[in-house]
Amino acid sequence: MKTRRNFIKLSALGSAAFLTKSCFPSEKNTPSTTTSSKIVKPVVISTWNHGFQANEAAWKVLTTGGVSLDAVESGVRVTESDPNNMSVGLGGLPDRDGKVTLDACIMGSENNCGAVAFLQDIENPISVARKVMEKTKHVMLVGDGAKKFALDNGFKSTNLLTEKAKKAWEAWRIKSHYQPIINSENHDTIGMLALDNEGNLSGACTTSGMAYKLHGRVGDSPIIGAGLFVDNEVGAACATGVGEAVIRIAGSAIIVELMRNGMSPEAACKEAIHRIVKKHKDISGLQVGFIALNKNGEVGGYSVYKGFNYALYAHNKNKMVDAKHYKK
Numbered sequence: 001m002k003t004r005r006n007f008i009k010l011s012a013l014g015s016a017a018f019l020t021k022s023c024f025p026s027e028k029n030t031p032s033t034t035t036s037s038k039i040v041k042p043v044v045i046s047t048w049n050h051g052f053q054a055n056e057a058a059w060k061v062l063t064t065g066g067v068s069l070d071a072v073e074s075g076v077r078v079t080e081s082d083p084n085n086m087s088v089g090l091g092g093l094p095d096r097d098g099k100v101t102l103d104a105c106i107m108g109s110e111n112n113c114g115a116v117a118f119l120q121d122i123e124n125p126i127s128v129a130r131k132v133m134e135k136t137k138h139v140m141l142v143g144d145g146a147k148k149f150a151l152d153n154g155f156k157s158t159n160l161l162t163e164k165a166k167k168a169w170e171a172w173r174i175k176s177h178y179q180p181i182i183n184s185e186n187h188d189t190i191g192m193l194a195l196d197n198e199g200n201l202s203g204a205c206t207t208s209g210m211a212y213k214l215h216g217r218v219g220d221s222p223i224i225g226a227g228l229f230v231d232n233e234v235g236a237a238c239a240t241g242v243g244e245a246v247i248r249i250a251g252s253a254i255i256v257e258l259m260r261n262g263m264s265p266e267a268a269c270k271e272a273i274h275r276i277v278k279k280h281k282d283i284s285g286l287q288v289g290f291i292a293l294n295k296n297g298e299v300g301g302y303s304v305y306k307g308f309n310y311a312l313y314a315h316n317k318n319k320m321v322d323a324k325h326y327k328k
């Protein structure tokens, strides 16, 4: 039932009269009611250290008249094309059969979204996801179909398995034990959210997934509602970490709903993490991190274990922020 209190919260969130000045994380359960002169924009936030460099590219787009959708695509492409990054795109660690398989999705401010999963040999899956969104009536293409679509649309085939990643896989093969490692490059997706000068939100999420996964495994990252969700009336959220746990609680969609009902971005991320903890008997090795951004330019993040961080570009400054966490 919609109580008067909730109704006020919802109206406040959707109203231009509800304004706030700081974009920095606040743990309040309700949005700030202090009025000030401006919504913070533009803002871009992305997961992990690799987010810092990606934010630079996104910021350039946002501050030269570009829209949030172009910003998030340009931003995460930097990470995808970095051969030294072993958890996204080119140079990503392979699956147990030695194949680099990529997952990505993108979502804009008009509920427009596109995704690719289990895609091989294409360096920038985020741009293929955008093409799926813009050129087809579908949301997601996978595997050979996604690759054929990419090639038909001018993407070129590239060997994504670098020598460094191949060596790591060969070393892993000696024991062949699949084990997610907390805060390490055997995973670590880049998820990015942006609010542009027009006040519109977009998000992108791209990964090579859990290293040494079963061939054919797809995680949360290309799944709209799990790895990424954007509702331009409310806010946006994205995830990193053990994808199976994120899918089980519809992580990013839940965070947006919690923000719709009045929670701050950080409080919403914290509640989603608590749900993951509650739903899993054994959380050893189970790292998940969420970040969120609302319409007012406020941000937040939270993780199961200590060590998750995110890059935040706002007020003309790019900086790393350590997320709060459930467990040390």
Ligand code: ASP
Binding pocket: 186, 187, 188, 189, 207, 208, 209, 210, 218, 219, 220, 221, 239, 240, 241, 242, 243, 244
């Ligand atoms: N969420 C990704 C997956 O499960 C991996 C990660 O972010 O660490 O494929």
